[in-house]
Amino acid sequence: MADIYTTEWYSEVRDAMNDRIATMNGLPADEILIKVEIVGDGVSPYVEAAAERHFLVKIEAGRCAWYREVEGDDPALTLNYRFRGSATTFDEIAAGLEDPINAALQGGIKVRGDMRFLMRQAEQVKVLLDAYASGVQTSWPKGRPPYAPSEQVQVRA
Amino acid sequence: MTRTYDAIVIGSGHNGLCLAAYLQRAGLSTVVLERRHEEGGGVNTEEPVLPGFRHNMHAQFMEFFDIMPMIKDFGLEDLGLRTVMPEAQAGITFADGRPPVILHRPDLLDRTHESIARYSRADADRYVELKHRAAALEQLLAANLYTIPQPASLDEQGEMITSEFGDMGVGPQFLMKSPKNVIDELFETPELRALLYRACVEWGYPIDGQGTGAGFLLFVMWTLGNWKLVLGGTHGLAKAMTQACYREGVDLVENVMVDQVIVEDGRAVGVRTRLGEYRATKVVASNADLRQTLLDLVGEEHLSPLWVQRARAYRYGPSHVLGTPCFCLYEAPHYKSARWDPAIDRSFYTMVGFDGPDDTIRYIRDAYSGKVPKPAAGTWVNSMWDTSQAPPGRHAATGWYFLPCASELTAQEWAEVRATFNEQFLDVWHESAPNMNSDNVIAHKLYTPDQMERKNLMREGDFSNGEFSADQIGPNRPFPEASNYRTEVDGLYLCGPSAYPGGGVHAACGYNAYKAIAEDLGLPSPALAERGY
């Protein structure tokens, strides 16, 4: 079992996503660039309190082509989507304690981008989210959520 | 809350807007603070009676557009300013249906001649000749308008009068005559005199004012029949000016009353408003009237005793005090006099209810002496040239009554005037135009000097923000020590009609104020060689 947030873990998640996607038909050929921003909230031990971790994820024809960790925003890149939320929210999703759709609906994860496309590709999006949330067994070396249930800070992006 | 700009302009009358545009273009960050919710001051068009019927509530005559620098310099015609120039410009018509006298556009002077000649060939010849001469002076007169007045200009006027008009029996003593004296000496036709008395007063020259006779020759004769109307109403000019200001980057804040000009060490450094302070690093310019600017906003403690005395002595009215009736009509008026000359039914400006010069003179004198005169008016039916000013098949008519200064009547009396005067005038109108009966009038309303005072802070209802008597015009306006737009407070300038040349839609007060500021701050002059100003 890969430790959460290690390179191995991310690769396993990517593979889990691509395996599930492989069974789907009718995926758009589009190239989509997604930014995921995990904001330290002083509760999750995986991201420091005032820090952020940013990831770029490239989707091609529905598959995750690559991902990488980046610093800040590169003005040369055109993003299609941005997902931003507190570290604890992301942890909870990975631990299966929070549902990503719920997180979006409650404002725990802020989503920006062409929502119409997202809605039209609802099936695919759901598959990808499921893969992230439950596609990979993982271990939690620093502990898993909930860390401080009554004091959690919701980071408003 | 403080905001800092290089320049603050108090008031968005058309002069203030003009000044703001030039200042911003010259690189000064500029804000215009307007007490009302819309720009333009007296350049104002509303639908005060019924939706779809537009009325110009103050300014009606647009005679300076060909020479107004801002129009060319800021491309106002590309920013929505559209005009039309009616052929028949000014007419007087009579209840007994005798022939009208109609003054036409300058390119149609032969028609003017024909119209006057029906009464007097000599007057027709003389009028046309004076008009030619005045037109030939246009370049000079325009330059005079758009130049900071010099004290020497009074002597120059006398010389100009003699050299230009001497062969017509005009001499330097005309400077000292009243406009009535001048008109009576030059013209014999009672009907023409009646028209000219009123026209003269409309340009603010007090008809019996000794010492303003030159104004008739040099100013009134020049502007007579040169009038355009703005499509959509005069406020189209304000809108185009606002758009020009926006384009340059001027900030326009409406609905903010300036309570005070902040003076520190003898310098105007900003203003205090209901919303907080605005600071000016270089200029505070006031489009507000003189007394308001000096006594209310600056305050006596920051002025010398002389300036306090001058400000207190500055007089308002009675010449430029008007009431604006607004009528919503089915048909435009059809005059009895039209059987002699149908052009009277399509005259831009039509005088109704004046039987002759004595009538007109009494009317004017009554208003000046604080009495409500008999019902008679100058009228406009702009919807005849601009269908946007009334719903299809209808007409919007606006008028000017000369009325007493606002303070001459009590609030009750003004309410009474508003409730009754229009109906009285309609009876008179009906006598000259039989179709102007109550069936033809859908609704009407009267806007009186006391309301103008409240709406536009035109003290006494005087749209020139200061009487046009000989001691308050030209290089004496508002008073000699303040006649070049500067005040004794550093950085504080006057840019409204309390300054030269006074009321009227020419934007010269703003343009000249810019010239003064430009001189003082080393900004580019707006003058262009090809136009001479």
Add this chain to the structure above:
Amino acid sequence: MRDAYDAIIIGAGHNGLTLGAYLARSGLEVLVLERRHEEGGGLCTEELTQPGFLHNVHANYHTFVDLAPPVHDLDVRGHGVEYVRPEVQMASIYDDGTALTIHTDLDKTCASIARFSEQDAETFRRLYTEAHGYVDLLLGTLMYQPPMSVKELTKALSTFGVEGRSEFLSVKLRRETINQFLNQHFTHPKVKAHLAFHGAVCAYTNDVPGLAIGFPLLVGKIDNWHLCVGGSHRLAHALWRDLAQHGGVMVSDADVRAIVVDDGRAVGVRLADGTEIAARRLVASTVSVEQTFLEFLEPAELPAELPERVRKDVKHKDWSLFSVHLAMSALPQYEAAAFDPDVDRAWVVNLGYGSLEELNADFDAVRAGQLPEPRPNAAVNSLYDPTDAPAGSFTGLLRQFAPFSIAQGGEGEWESLGRWYGHRCIEAWRRFAPNLTDDSIIDWVPYTPLEITQKLPNMVRGDWMMGEVSLANMLDQRPLPELGQYRTPVDALYMAGSTQHPHGFITFAPAYNALQVIADDLGIDAWWRQV
């Protein structure tokens, strides 16, 4: 005015100005033409009563100013617009002197509701919390992009399992009325009445099947109503300024009478005075479907069936608003303040509707062309924007649900009924605030549904939402399926006003969405699509 521009936009309401500003910022030469003498359309603010009293003739509530992308993209605040979010947003005052108040503070709102029903207060808290969580996401998804179909939308929501994750959202809402929704979740008639009233003021009439689907979103914004300082027209000026600063031109008093079509393509417009102006790349109309297709275009220039479709199938609201604008020397002092002092500081007050049945009965009466016994709502903007009246004076706005066309007589009847009905509305206000005697009312004017249409002909038959608000007339069906994506059967002609998705109100959304379609069609780089 020149004789050719890249883009000509008909109508300088907030949608026309918004679209114009974006296109100007994108480098196009833009001309926006406005028939009236003031830009802004429904944003108009006038001194209807006395000098110094600023009355918002139409739009009084700005609810989407923190969500709408144009507010940021066009730097509306930088152009001088200021908004105030009243702490006491809304209130209902009931006939028995009790009252309910909605605050920006959720606890205070719930405390107020709890005085009628603890259970309803808890339900409201859950509903608000849930809706508040997703409202920006859903509104951003639904309002600020070209529409999906209802089917696509419900399929996506179903795939995402939204229904299972929400106590209040469900697919069956698309068959239900707001009344039904309220009856399912709330118990007290007064609480239900207030919530239904809220929906009605948002033009979501409580007895129309299918509108329940939008209700949670309305609740999500129930505390987000903003007042534009200095009058709604300050927003119009800001949008105009942005347009002008980026090289665009707005010309008012310009009455468009025709769209010039050449070989199936819109190539310009013609004004009432005959002036023709060419449009090199597009013409966008923000006025009504009827004006655009029945007045500005010839039948020969359109698909054969379209004119008849416009005449028969374009649906308008079946109720309008009668207003009274007042200049006052006193603020209303409600007797109900004894029950809840906050009512005296409520921005908008429902005067009297205490049950769903009362609202339903009045809407039925209005639909039959009758004038109900007035239960107007009252807004006193001066409470939160003292600059809208001279110091010590106040503006008041009464709004009453009313028909456009009065039974037996039609809309012309309004000409003689305006003052009379206005008196009745003021009397209704006085019953709740007896201090509003004639002495404290300086002046007032009525503003009838007929006058709405006379002033703004694009609001056909007093329809201030520019199209019926119903499920059948929503999303890609609005105003007609063939016009639902902002394009029209005429090349280079777009519809970009409130006839389009989502609907009327100050949302900026029709223009923003039309912009997306125009950008895609014309290959304009969508610089505003920042993620």
